Amino acid sequence: MRKIVVLVFCLANLFTAFGQKRSFGEVVPDDFEKKNFFYLKLVDSLELPNSIDLSKKMPPAADQNPRGTCWAFASTYSIISYMSNVSKADDYFYQNGKPDYSKIKSPELPIQLYFGSNANCDAGATTKDLLLKTLVEYGSISMEELKYSALCSQSISDELKNKAKLNSTSEYDVEVVHKDDMITLKKVLSQGQPLIISIRVDTNFKKIKDNVVDYYKPMWDTYKIGKGWHAMTVVGYNDSIKAVKVMNSWGEKWGNKGHLWISYDIIKNYARYYCYPVVRPKITIDTLEIVAENSKAFTFEEKTELSSWFKSGYYRKFNTLKIKLLYLNYKKEDDEYGLIEISDEEDTVLSKFYIQNNSSKEFYINNVKYSFTFNNVGRIGYNFTKKAMFFTMKEL
Structure with missing residues (x-):
């Protein structure tokens, strides 16, 4: 605290x-x-x-x-x-x-x-x-x-x-x-x-x-x-x-x-x-950084749940949705938060929200209920200055 x-x-x-x-x-x-x-x-x-x-x-x-x-x-x-x-x-x-x-x-x-x-x-x-x-x-x-x-x-x-x-x-x-x-x-x-x-x-x-x-x-x-x-x-x-x-x-x-x-x-x-x-400087999403669906970074249960890492400016695919991390604040351990944007394959924004670490948010997209949990923050590789978010998204 x-x-x-x-x-x-x-x-x-x-x-x-x-x-x-x-x-x-x-x-x-x-x-x-x-x-x-x-x-x-x-x-x-x-x-x-x-x-x-x-x-x-x-x-x-x-x-x-x-x-x-x-x-x-x-x-x-x-x-x-x-x-x-x-x-x-x-x-x-x-x-x-x-x-x-x-x-x-x-x-x-x-x-x-x-x-x-x-x-x-x-x-x-x-x-x-x-x-x-x-x-x-x-x-x-x-x-x-x-x-x-x-x-x-x-x-x-x-x-x-x-x-x-x-x-x-x-x-x-x-x-x-x-x-x-x-x-x-x-x-x-x-x-x-x-x-x-x-x-x-x-x-x-x-x-x-x-x-x-x-x-x-x-x-x-x-x-x-x-x-x-x-x-x-x-x-x-x-x-x-x-x-x-x-x-x-x-x-x-x-x-x-x-x-x-x-x-x-x-x-x-x-x-x-x-x-x-x-x-904030505009973020260009690098599509080459998308993790393939058969990657070990993904865990699926009939494609209704996804757990993965990503860093600011990148996204992960979840069925037909793109889960984007627009911004990750990690400078203060007890005030870590992310700004999430979820869009379709044409990049039409469907939902956008702010979420604290160790918390969950429920929302609807096209009458389907989802939950998004911000699980943890970790460093990327050996670079201690670069941080990533670990999240879980579920279709409820």
């Missing part, structure tokens, strides 16, 4: 700012700092701009209320809503000066799907993991169709879940940027992409006042006593004041219309990571 250093529940971190309750909700694994971060090769600029501000292209700052759901607001409400602003136009999420909730993505969907029921929606989560699951598995749906409930008491119909899933895609992945990598952070923002920041906030952060009208205030630039992990959306930076601009999820009355400037020194010392969505 994954060990957690900080599991922040909303009720354990309530505090009052002008009589209003505020909450956190970010969860940080205890081995996070041990990871080897990949420094991204983005489009190079001879000279990065002095400042970037994407806040006008974002939805209005919402209020998570007294629940530990900052991760859902930073990922779905902010980042995935922003991705729907294809033209990247200012005030895209407004109509006649008011929020247009038909264009803003609901954080309620990932909250309830992530925990499996509404009973645990007050618990925290790791935002980078939630962002990936929302992109490739959950999909998204508008606030107009599914409002956010601070009590997390509403149920979500299968119709809405299926409609949201149509917006999921295997084309995206989530990249993590190390907290010290300011160059990459600026490059991502300068190319028009906001990021999520995971940071440990303190008592000074909690003292930020509401309705601050000075553009560069509030400025969080001194740190006292840490109070909990929090996820917010980075929407800009400014080298003149040496700070990044973030959008919080405590409503528009907090800070400057829900925004805050954080000094470079604070984020270098107290942030844990940044993350943002990227387009």
